[in-house]
Amino acid sequence: MTLELPDDLLTPEAVRDPDAAAAVLRAHDPVHWSPAHRAWLVTRFDDVVAAFRNPALSSDRVRPVMQRRTQPADATHRVLGLISEWMVVTDPPAHTRLRRLAGAAFKQQQIAAMEDRIQALVDELVDAFLADDGTDLVAGVAYPLPAIVIAEMLGAPPRDRDRFREWSDELALVAFGAGGDARPDRHERALRGLEEMAGYFRELVAHRRHDPGGDMLSAMISDGTEQDGLSDDELVGMCALLLFAGHETTTNAIANAVRLLTADPALRDRVRDDPALVNPAVEEALRLVGPIKVLVRWVVEDHELRGHTIRQGERVYLLLCGANRDPERFADPDTVDLARERATHIAFGRGIHACIGAQLARIETRIAVGTLLRRLPGLRVEGDPEYLPTIASRAQTSLPVTHDGVPAGTTR
Incomplete structure (x- = not known):
């Protein structure tokens, strides 16, 4: 009997349990061609880590899609055109310059020094959640927190926080590869959101050029020389990327960690009672149920991998959900081990394209999870999870x- 491999990552079964699908592929065909996605699915830890360093695999993966399109004037093409300028989908030398200027701004923000402010925001959200007899932790805490943090970091007025959240939602409709049941107007909605967001950030950039403050946008404006400093278009793109990546990733990290840690009451209570365990618990949650399942690369040069020829012009899907549970890398890979060596997982990628906001996401997740376990004793998640089909x-x-x-x- 021939084993039927999970070929489509957007089936209801694979959306509900991507780890099981990745495990079958990892065990039986770790470099698997998927006709459904017209891409190679790579699931072994060592192969995924090697891919991050492989110059034959490009992060500049949006422009090739645009070049293949036959309707260059439609909403989808215009959305792709705006996203194609983001740092995360560029390669050196352009990526090197953008990363250097953004990285310097992150350092100036002194992310670790923001812990007190993030703790205050989490406490405010939990206060409101309790006062309103809230039941949905995504809506009450995990969703609003990162939007507020990014808005403050960029120096946006507090009244604009809700707009940040709306724009992030619109971008998510196209950026994560939605399934067939996604709304058919998602590209038009995303385009409207992107254009509105770009106009907003352009005004904010102009304001900060004239009246700089202590925020991250002002730091990005002031970094670099007149020759290599970020242009207005680049600053707008950087703001959009920081908003979207910072919001979506952290929301998912918080929600997934809460579900994982509360599934075992003994584990939940152990982490609640010992603050020193919050950090390793969050790292295990990032490994086991990380916010990103797949990273995409574009093949720019033919090469061999485990007996397969990966050809120029093809796509490669790097399944983080498979790599982070690889038994060749992790002992008892499907269990939460609070004594496991920290930061050996690749939930935030690795190499030059590793998530630039990983430290901030970790701090927000650690503070949110620790506070929720402490202030909501006996915390239990009701019902089975429903995941967006992406x-x-x-x-x-x-x-x-x-x-x-x-x-x-x-009280705290």
């Missing part, structure tokens, strides 16, 4: 919970 992200549509209330005498 190739790249592991995004829960909601996180309905119950809990036993705030312990007597506890």
